[in-house]
Amino acid sequence: MTPVAATTVAPRVAENLNRALHRLFDREESLYLLGEDLLDPYGGAFKITKGLSSRFGDRVLTTPLSEGGILGVGGGLALCGNKVIVEVMFGDFLALGFDQLLNFASKSVSMYGQQVPVPLVVRCPVGGNRGYGPTHSQSPQKHFVGIPNLALYELSPFHDAEAVLDAAFNRGAPGILFEDKVLYTRRMYRDQRVDDSFRYQIVGPGPGWAHTFPDGEAGGADFVVIAPGGVAHRALDAARALHEEYGRSVHVVTPAQLYPLDIEPVLPLLADAGRVAVVEESTGGGTWGAEVARMLYERIWSSLRGPVLLLNSADSIIPTAGHLERKVLLGTDDIRAGIRQTAGWEGGSPPPAPLVAPATAPATGSPVTVPQLNNNDTVYLVTDWLVDEGAWVEPDTEIISLETSKAQADIAAPGSGYLRRVAAVGEELAVGDVLGHLLPEPAPRGTPEPVRPVAEDGAPPVAAEHRLDRAQQGTAAVVAKSHREIPAGFTVLKAEVDDALDTLARLSDETGAMLGLAEVVVKAVADAHQEFPRFFGSLVDDRTVALADAPHIGVTVDVEGALYVPVVKHADEQSLVDLADTLMDFRMKAVGKEFAAHELAGGNIAVSWNPDPGVVLVHPIVLWPQLCMVSVGAVAEECRIDAAGVAGMRRFVHVGLAYDHRVINGQDAVLFLTWIKSSLENTAGWEEN
Incomplete structure (x- = not known):
């Protein structure tokens, strides 16, 4: 996240902040940065400090886990004439350093008989909506209001971070910059425009x-x-x-x-x-x-x-x-x-429905049609109606859910009216097909509503039933289509992972990231893109494969019966630590079912991850229009006799590849899996990755 040249796309808030820090270090020779896990390649819990320790290693100091200690040292450095930034990893932990702010840094400005500069800025990620729970999601700003000499700032997509940090340092007194974590991935506003309206x-x-x-x-x-x-x-x-x-x-x-x-x-x-x-x-x-x-x-x-x-x-x-x-x-x-x-604003209520239904059928009203949701699919599955038949809806009310490439999209009403539903749940519709109509008045009584699919006559009665939820219905539609259209082959190799697991444990301790085999497999698949470009392509017709310019790797996440395949974009550009953060973010979003459509689209190969104990191997279904899916089973142990005749336990996994046999043959599959196997068994260079 080092500074980059300006582009036509506004930078994200995190990029703007990282760029501001780099510029401050470039021009302030006495500037120090203190905090936990700041050093590259990790670059902080939210990557805001990435690149700083590589360029300014003598002034970027990683610290023990003691907020009181960090803020005490930071305040002392500032009191001695240095400019200091302290990063507190989560705002919740700022309470552990409250005494240093209340009774030392803020008071030092004016308790020695003269004004003494204490240029200290505490950076503090705050806020929820990330699924981090009670101890990592609070907004503690109110607890610091009213402390003499202590200024409070808050990050925003409107204000350039460098200007805010400059203002904080120019006061010559301590300040806290609160950074809501949900802002990091949002883009800055510029040119005095938020959007079209x-x-x-x-x-x-x-x-x-x-x-x-x-x-x-x-x-x-x-x-x-x-x-x-x-x-x-x-x-x-x-x-x-x-x-x-x-x-x-x-x-x-x-x-x-x-x-x-x-x-x-x-x-x-x-x-x-x-x-x-x-x-x-x-x-x-x-x-x-x-x-x-x-x-x-x-x-x-x-x-x-x-x-x-x-x-x-x-x-x-x-x-x-x-x-x-x-x-x-x-x-x-x-x-x-x-x-x-x-x-006390009034209005917006629907007009009253007539007491007697009209004798003639109502007008067709405004149609609600299937929009173009992405570039990968031509048809979408109707998974659920969100509004009852005949209900009045306002503009932009979400009325129906569609599923595509495992992405759930709720479609909003383009106007107001009484809803007349046309599409049936479970129906596949193309772009432009009619989902329903918004009528100026209720439909006549007795007008039939499309019937949901039911069991055939004569089916035996059941004591209970399980209805698939929206995510399960979407998964069913995608895998059924893939199974029908892709003639798949399947090949498996065994890879030893003793050295890999030991190395990952050590790197996890050194970097603070939660590294596992999943990150290594995704990295290995990404690195295979240049050597095996066909594996990342898609069929245009019976004779043509469209090759991808970069590996965008889907990774299966199965939570409470719902299967998601979020996509790691440009996976070849991410380090193992970056991948650990990305996959952890995927798991958290899966728990809350919070994926956006763009996070589940655009993959050109996928990894099926199956770490549950006892899973030997899994034969996955290739996700159309992709050509391949890698599968990894659970880590298992077996007794081996080494060259000296000594018995010992060794850990291994099965790595499989399901592939479209029209494009990839068995020998190609073996070569590809051998690449993955070699990447798992050879840990040299992992520190650089």
Whole structure:
């Protein structure tokens, strides 16, 4: 994640922050960085410090696991005239260094009879929505509000990280930069545009405030939401929905500096609107939002048309399970509902249904058709209707689920109306086919609804039944198609893994990453791309194979009966540590069923991972339109007699390859598997990978 040349695509927030750190180190010879697991190739828990230790090794210091110790040393270095950045791996752990911030760093600025610079910035990843659970997901900003000399900042996609860090250091006093983890993979906003419907402008001195508003509506806000960077996207989604539903102009303002807060730049906007909400992900009670409300009551009491609306997450620890985590944390719907209720906005309700059905059939209304979801598939499976037949729906209400290449997509209504369902669950439809209609009035009673597939007449009665859920239905459709269309062969080799497992255990201790055979297999398959390009292709016709320019490797993840195959894009460019992070992210998303469609599409080969004890080998089904799938069984042991006649236990795995026999023959398969086997048995060079 070293600095790269500017491109037409905005950098991700993590890339912007990494680039800012590199630039600071380039121009600040007395700058130090302290924290846990910062050194390359790991580069920090979220890769923000990647590349820094390779370039500035004498000033990037990895530390023991002691937040109090790290912050104490960092504060001491800053007090001695150095600029210091301390990375706390998770915001939850900042509490362990609270004493050093409250009683040492912040007080050292002014307790010696004169102002003493203490240029210390604490970087602190915070926030939930990542499935990390109660001890790695909190937003502790409110606990640091009001400490003299301690400034608080928050990362955002509007504010350049270098400018924010410069502002923090220029104060000559300690500061904390809170970085919501969900922002790292989002792209920065630029050119004063958020999307096609919202623009923004920076107001105020320094990093300032980002003022976001519907295009053409910079003035005259009906409601203003004050949202720090981590919740700004949720506030913007709520503003967009309220604008579409009620035609109301909801603006969002995002400060770079949380405390001390300079409210002056946005005070005219807030006073003119008269309705203000402050949203944050922390729990309620003693919040940053309460401090903002206090300031507004003092400054614009007479202009406010009601109390400042404070919206927070639920009063609860943060669960690990995705569906429970979403119930606890503040979301877009919470913001939207809170604003609508506070403002008393009406409208958006469906017109009343007539008491008597019309004598004639209703008009066909607006059709809802199958959209183009990706470039790999031409048909999609209808897995579930999300809205009842005849129900009134608003624009952008998700009404039906489609499955493609193991990706689940919920299709939204293009307009409003009464839903008339046409497509049946289990039906395969092409792009442009009609899913249903949105009618201006209810369909006549007695109009039949498409019937779900049922068992044939004469089937024996059953005591109970199991209905496949949406993920299982999607899996069934994909593997059935693959089984019908691909004439597959299958070859297996045995690979010894004693040295591999010992080396991985050592590297895990050295890097802090959870390294296993899965990462090595994915890396080996990726490295085989140049030698075996056909294995990564797809059939165009009976005589032509389209070759891939890079290995994009799908990896099976099976959770609670649902099978996902998320794709490691450009796997050849990732180190073993990078792959460990990627695969761990896949597992967490599988638990919460949180995969986006693009994460499950685009693969050109796949790995079936089957580590359960006792699994000897698995013959997988190649995923159309791919040509190959590698399978790996569980680690097993067998007794071997060595050359000296001594018996010993050796660990091994079976590595198999299912392949499209139209393109790949048995000898090719053996050569490919021999490559994988050699990669597992030869650990030389793994440290560099």
